[in-house]
Amino acid sequence: MSSRTVPGAAVSAFARDRAELLLRLTWVGPGLLAGLIVLTVLGAAVPASAAVAVGWLIDRLVTGGSAVAPLAAYALAVLTGHAVAAARQPLGYLAAARVDGRHRAELSRLAAGSDTIGALERPDVQALIRTARADPESFMDGTPGAGALAQLDLIGRALALAGAGVVLAAYAWWAVPLLLAAAVVVHQLRWDEGRQRRRVWRHVPLPSMRADVWSDALVSPAEGKEVRIFGLGDWALERIDGHLRAAYDPLWPVNRRILARQWRQFLLVLVPLGVVYLVVAVDAARGGAPVAVAAAALVAGAGLFDAFADSPTATINATTCLRAFDRLRDELGQAPHREHNPSCTPGSGPPLVRFDGVGFTYPGSGQRVLDDLDLEVRPGELLAVVGANGAGKSTLIKLLAGLYEPTAGRITADGVDIADLGPAAWRGRLSVVFQDFVRYYLPAAENVALGNAAVAPDLAAVAGAARDAGLDEVVSRLPDGWHTPLARTRTGGVDLSGGQWQQVALARALYAVRTGARLLVLDEPTAHLDVRTERDVFDRLAAHRGDASVILISHRLSTVRQADRIVLLRGGRITESGTHEQLMAAGGEYAAMFTVQAQRFQRGFDDRLHEGDLT
Structure with a gap:
């Protein structure tokens, strides 16, 4: 100019x-x-x-x-x-x-x-x-x-x-x-x-935002425990002062x-x-x-x-x-907003999902998280995905949910690219429990019914989802039952343990299945549950596997034994696939990991999959 x-x-x-x-x-x-x-x-x-x-x-x-x-x-x-x-x-x-x-x-x-x-x-x-x-x-x-x-x-x-x-x-x-x-x-x-x-x-915004993180931590009941136990008060104040000086000086x-x-x-x-x-x-x-x-x-x-x-x-x-x-x-708005194409609507039952040569690299990173990945999720099956931390399991789930777009390849449902279905139409048939699920400080019933906010709340479906997640026993002990706010900061509210919150999140996803979702994705859904409760939950999931396809990600290999199929994700690709018995007989990496975890459990240690289990 x-x-x-x-x-x-x-x-x-x-x-x-x-x-x-x-x-x-x-x-x-x-x-x-x-x-x-x-x-x-x-x-x-x-x-x-x-x-x-x-x-x-x-x-x-x-x-x-x-x-x-x-x-x-x-x-x-x-x-x-x-x-x-x-x-x-x-x-x-x-x-x-x-x-x-x-x-x-x-x-x-x-x-x-x-x-x-x-x-x-x-x-x-x-x-x-x-x-x-x-x-x-x-x-x-x-x-x-x-x-x-x-x-x-x-x-x-x-x-x-x-x-x-x-x-x-x-x-x-x-x-x-x-x-x-x-x-x-x-x-x-x-x-x-x-x-x-x-x-x-x-x-100013970036350093000011960093200061806000510590300001919120100092007054938050959740972070307040560690602030007091670790004596972080003065340290946090110094961080706040440093960020504010960077912003305002x-x-x-x-x-x-x-x-x-x-x-x-x-x-x-x-x-x-x-x-x-x-x-x-x-x-x-x-x-x-x-x-x-x-x-x-x-x-x-x-x-x-x-x-x-x-x-x-x-x-x-x-x-x-x-x-x-x-x-x-x-x-x-850089990525084009895709509207639903009625001619691309898949069937009403559990879809056949395929990852065809899917690759993904995070923006600004030269390392491929997924590399030419091929995977099939058959209608109505319970598929377990295992792999070490950083193998790309959570990224795979976010791609399936349309939260990221593949940098290579495509994901299809009944032969139709999910991008052509449109995000709203596809997500209406999908339910996910993420590792970092959200704790909504609302009454228990609303927490579960948020699993499908597009339909009118169905209390019968809420109760059924709670039974499948093992949450009904927790609700029975709440002072006001389903109407109890799940936050101590709310009038008459109570706080839940980590495992109980995980059951709430699981019930939320199962409620979506009861109200129309046909693909259920569970990313470490029982990490905070004890072994007995976890087994009960998976028994219920296995009993309902025909109503929806289930993709299960877990570090605890003992819980995926009853899956219809288990796939091992490593290096951005599927390296092993089969039933538990088939993989154990093959004597590959899965068999080695399972053996290590079983020995650890027998010695009284946690039996979840860790980074070193693959080396």
Whole structure:
């Protein structure tokens, strides 16, 4: 871009940003918007009305006439200004809340509507989300609501400027461009100051987010246990202080430079106003103009500067928020959003799933997690996937769920690429229990029914899923049964153990199966359960395997013996496949791992698969 086109582009972006903010005022509703417009027009009329009233009052005092009418006019102007300010504050707060609420809803819809989670895992995208969230935590954070109201204020100041200019021009037209030019320069200086602060502030989100992690840990009941046991309080405070210094320290030199230059704005206000005031006063003293007209001119002259007295911070911060939202939309929209193709709908039963030459590499990494992987999941079978930590088992599940897209190959269901099915249609037939499942601090029944939020809650299915997961005994001991909140921070709530929470997550997935899912994926679903409870759970799963296909990932090989088929994942590929008996007879890696774990269990140690079991 040439230097000649930069000013034009800057003006275009400036106008676009202000227009975009102004259009958001339509989100507040017609009644509230009409009220704000009326208040803005009334407020804009106050400076000129006050100037005229002052001139009228002085004229009456000089001529000896009655001062009642001008005093009443002046009082009305002043009271109108106060009334407008008093009424506008709550209405402006409500309007900003509506704009910001809708903006945050659209941001949440944008983030939740992303087909995959790869972009959401990136720190730069998380920083964009923080900036675009419009949830101010400091004086430099801005919201679209505040920015939109600032544009309405700008219109009001323009009207006030025009009124004050007319009053001043009636006495001395030359004073209008003089004061106006000075006011514009002062406003531009303030705008540049805001831009300087914002250029530094754009680097704040990442260190500030790191500080928030430790701030939340210090007040969280969950992390609070380790904070106290390990004596992490002072250490965490030092980390918070370090991150905040990294975030805010670069801002102080900028502020010091800005403060050191404030004399320029002082002179730009003092000199032009001083010249106008001096000329008007001398002219009035010599009888060149009536004192009343001179007084009105003095008040109007001050009104020109008042029209530019606002800080542009609200507009700058709001436009930064909007630009972050635009960039976030680009980042989350890089992969095309796939809609459901009705012609690609597979059968209603458990699907035949195939991984055909699937490869996957995480962005920014040169190492392939999966490499030309071929795998078949037959309808209604219980398939166990085993392998050491880091073998790619969880990645395989995320690819199957459509949370990542393969970098090579494809995944099909009944011969149809799951990408062509569309994420919503495919996930409606899929249920997953992840290792890092979410603990929802809701009543027990809602925790389970969240397994399929697309259908109306089915209490019978909730109870059935709880029985299959072994959760019914836990619920029977809760003080308020299914209505008990699963959080001690909730009124009447209780906390659950790790194993009990795992049963809740498993019941959630089984509820999805009872309400339509035909492929159940369990990633270490019983890691926190004792051996007896785990065996009971798998017995129930095995009994229902015909209703849905089940993919089971487990480090405890003794629990996968009853699977219809076991596959070993290593080096990004399936290296062994067969029943437990077949794999043991083959004497390969699976047989070696199983033998090691069995010996460890006999000696009283944990029998789960560890990294060293494959070497």
